[in-house]
Amino acid sequence: MSKIERIETTILDIPTIRGHVLSMTTMMAQSIVLVRVRFSDGSVGLGEGTSIGGMSYGPESPESIQTAIESYITPLLEGRDGNDVNGAIQLVEKAVRGNPIARCAVEIALWDGLGRRLGVPVAQLFGGSVRRAMPVAWTLASGRSETDIAEAEEMIATRRHDIFKLKIGKRSVRDDLAHVEAIARALGGRASIRVDVNQAWSQTEARQGLAGLAAIGVALAEQPIRIGSLAALRALTERSDIAIMADEQLNGPADALAVAAERAADVFAVKIGQSGGLKRASEVTAIGEAAGIGLYGGTMLEAGVSTAAALQLFSTVARLDWGTELFGPLLLKDEILAEPIRYHDFSAHLPEGPGIGVTLDAEKVDYYRRGRARTLHAVS
Numbered sequence: 001m002s003k004i005e006r007i008e009t010t011i012l013d014i015p016t017i018r019g020h021v022l023s024m025t026t027m028m029a030q031s032i033v034l035v036r037v038r039f040s041d042g043s044v045g046l047g048e049g050t051s052i053g054g055m056s057y058g059p060e061s062p063e064s065i066q067t068a069i070e071s072y073i074t075p076l077l078e079g080r081d082g083n084d085v086n087g088a089i090q091l092v093e094k095a096v097r098g099n100p101i102a103r104c105a106v107e108i109a110l111w112d113g114l115g116r117r118l119g120v121p122v123a124q125l126f127g128g129s130v131r132r133a134m135p136v137a138w139t140l141a142s143g144r145s146e147t148d149i150a151e152a153e154e155m156i157a158t159r160r161h162d163i164f165k166l167k168i169g170k171r172s173v174r175d176d177l178a179h180v181e182a183i184a185r186a187l188g189g190r191a192s193i194r195v196d197v198n199q200a201w202s203q204t205e206a207r208q209g210l211a212g213l214a215a216i217g218v219a220l221a222e223q224p225i226r227i228g229s230l231a232a233l234r235a236l237t238e239r240s241d242i243a244i245m246a247d248e249q250l251n252g253p254a255d256a257l258a259v260a261a262e263r264a265a266d267v268f269a270v271k272i273g274q275s276g277g278l279k280r281a282s283e284v285t286a287i288g289e290a291a292g293i294g295l296y297g298g299t300m301l302e303a304g305v306s307t308a309a310a311l312q313l314f315s316t317v318a319r320l321d322w323g324t325e326l327f328g329p330l331l332l333k334d335e336i337l338a339e340p341i342r343y344h345d346f347s348a349h350l351p352e353g354p355g356i357g358v359t360l361d362a363e364k365v366d367y368y369r370r371g372r373a374r375t376l377h378a379v380s
């Protein structure tokens with residue numbers, strides 16, 4: 001038996017390559033809660049959890065993720081059989097309500113440790129991968145149409161992305177439609193254009209906005225209205241000419257079942273963090289598949305560890321109708337993996353090797369560690 005000996009957490013603060021403008025916040029950096037689970041046989045499992053814009057996107061923050069893990073999850077798991085991942089999930093779910101990102105960060109590390117000890121990728125623990133590469137969207141969110149167009153052109157030219165998600169909802173519907181139209185016209189059918197409103201629209205704004213987006217030729221709108229009323233989301237989905245995707249609305253299998261039962265959305269943004277771990281995210285995909293709802297591999301703008309874990313899971317899903325947006329590491333100014341995840345030919349590629357298939361660059365981790373005393377050298 002390989003026991004869980006110790007669980008360690010570290011917060012890293014890494015600048016983004018540019019301001020990432022969402023309806024509720026502008027991100028200049030991403031804070032990553034890195035988890036290391038140390039097992040009695042010497043093996044180590046890696047995990048990661050991120051929120052977006054502190055607490056502005058959802059109820060968890062980097063600090064709450066760290067506290068939930070250190071004060072509530074770790075005492076439950078230390079000394080337990082490291083191979084009993086399902087037992088750990090059940091124990092944690094019973095004692096820790098909510099906090100899906102914190103639970104997921106630890107669960108990733110447990111699957112990673114198990115895969116490493118068995119010498120198999122995590123995908124194999126979920127039945128095996130059916131694809132090694134997945135289409136990957138890029139989010140255009142500089143806040144300026146011209147900059148977004150230039151960014152998209154570069155992504156298409158370098159064959160990195162041809163699916164673009166535009167962040168809207170901060171400005172008026174009219175201004176947002178002009179912005180989306182400018183980008184769609186510039187790219188002229190060479191890319192799939194989608195939008196994410198991040199809950200910003202009222203029901204009336206959503207009706208107007210969705211009609212305008214359909215006229216422009218946008219393929220999909222993500223979370224147009226605030227979460228809570230499935231009846232309201234369903235009313236929009238029923239009359240919309242473009243696909244409606246549920247994102248913030250989905251916090252695990254029970255929410256997925258409720259959305260599916262109401263036919264409140266056409267597509268699920270499946271996020272391993274928001275779902276409360278790989279296991280529950282796989283159940284969300286199963287509910288979506290059974291209900292005939294389209295699937296999309298979503299992100300919380302995670303760095304390489306959680307992105308690799310998500311790739312492992314999404315590689316096992318039968319239909320990924322809308323591809324993925326697992327571009328998180330590319331939004332960061334620096335890479336914390338020893339070997340970065342590969343992005344080319346409009347796809348993210350599944351890392352090779354046991355567990356989630358990635359290792360850390362120890363120096364980078366140390367450099368971005370929160371609270372680390374940075375030595376400033378005077379320039380003469």
Ligand code: MUC
Pocket residue numbers: 052139141196198247298299300301325
């Ligand atoms: C979200 O709302 O989907 C995913 C991509 C991105 O740019 O923001 C996130 C969060």
Ligand code: MG
Pocket residue numbers: 196198222223247248269
């Ligand atoms: Mg979203």
